[in-house]
Amino acid sequence: MSRLRVLLGLLALSVLASCGGDPKFKRYNGPEVTQILVKKEERRMYLLHNKRVLESYDISLGFAPTGDKVKEGDGRTPEGLYFIDRLNPQSRFHLSLGINYPNQRDLAEARAAGVDPGGDIFIHGRPKKFRNGIEDWTAGCIAVTDEEIEEIYAMVEVGTPIWIGK
Template identity: 65%
Template sequence: MRWFLKVFLVLALALGLSACGGSGKFRKYNGPEVTSVQVHKAARKMYLLHNGRVLESYDIALGFAPEGHKQFEGDGKTPEGAYYITHRNPNSAFHLSLGISYPNTADRAFAEEAGKSPGGDIFIHGGPRRPISRRDWTEGCIAVTDKEMEVIYAMVKPGTVIHILP
């Protein structure tokens, strides 16, 4: 009978602890406001800043053709320039994501002059669902791990400026 009581107590404790587990991928952040994001493509680094002071830094993956500025849909490049975070996407195909305001007016005009689409749907997002064999694998987005994306998602608000540098 004692073994039954021990098993029951262990199960009750396990269920109780799992019920107290947080809200999964949605974290809270109470630190300094992220006033800008900087992406350094050549170094494969992203920095979250508060008035020029680095709060966090991350290793990143980029579009599968990382050199140069994104110009057209399907070119595999990550944009370069000043943009802003448009929205949070809790239902991303890549865990969580933050929208980037590409294409801007100049990007659209350049692509239109060439008779092409500039593309769109550029995000900061979590990692792939399957193993990958190359360093840069996105269609033009900026990727981090899922755990890192949870922190970034909590820290960065829509409207935050993002500078994507070569």
């Protein structure tokens, strides 16, 4: 009888352990996201497997959404080819994926213009103040809902290319 109790106790602990964890960390078992495409004028972001769209999202951008990011504080979202270079589970905006801005091209352009290019560009969630998704409010980042960033965080790996265009 005591072996049965031990086995039942272990089974119960196993079930409880599998239910734990932070619910913001999702699992993804679908096709690999091979690239991200951001169309600033459309306010849309697409996760693709080769040329097939896996998911698409409405986005908010920097508070000055037109044009390429030139310097720190300009409120613009950068344009061009970048890569996801880090995942941030402790983001102020729920979860976030880092974009490798500034890259070498951005640094050279900023140097030539005598300005600081800035940095810390991410794809991240939205604080309550901006949950309506209507306005552009970031300092140059790409914002989606908290539920969407949970999905994106599970799907996208470090090294994934991201093309940000008009």
